[in-house]
Amino acid sequence: MQSNITKKVHLSQGERYQIEILWKNGRGKSCHYIGKELKKDHTVISREIERNGIDRGWMQKKWYSAKIAQEKVEERRRKANFKNSKLIKDPEMLRKFYQVFKDKHKSQGVDEIIGALRLQ
Numbered sequence: 001m002q003s004n005i006t007k008k009v010h011l012s013q014g015e016r017y018q019i020e021i022l023w024k025n026g027r028g029k030s031c032h033y034i035g036k037e038l039k040k041d042h043t044v045i046s047r048e049i050e051r052n053g054i055d056r057g058w059m060q061k062k063w064y065s066a067k068i069a070q071e072k073v074e075e076r077r078r079k080a081n082f083k084n085s086k087l088i089k090d091p092e093m094l095r096k097f098y099q100v101f102k103d104k105h106k107s108q109g110v111d112e113i114i115g116a117l118r119l120q
Contacts, residue, residue: 011048016066023064
């Protein structure tokens, strides 16, 4: 039995707008229904609404805005990229990296250069 559900898990901004429309106008439409419409697994839809929806209080259906959801996603990506940057955390490492990178342009990968600098 072949499934029509796509493997790509990340949602595009257009898909978020479709979720918003189906969620607002769905009048009780489930994540299963929205998932079938978008050819996504229902857990992707459920997770999206849970993570990026706006809580309206106890026992209330979450409010969902594609624009706000996209802003939340972009902010999380920015924070993750900033937090995980090895060079931003250590200014001395960044200075050494630029020095080595100028000398050995494209001869080593970033991780190799950082590893070698740590050994110095």
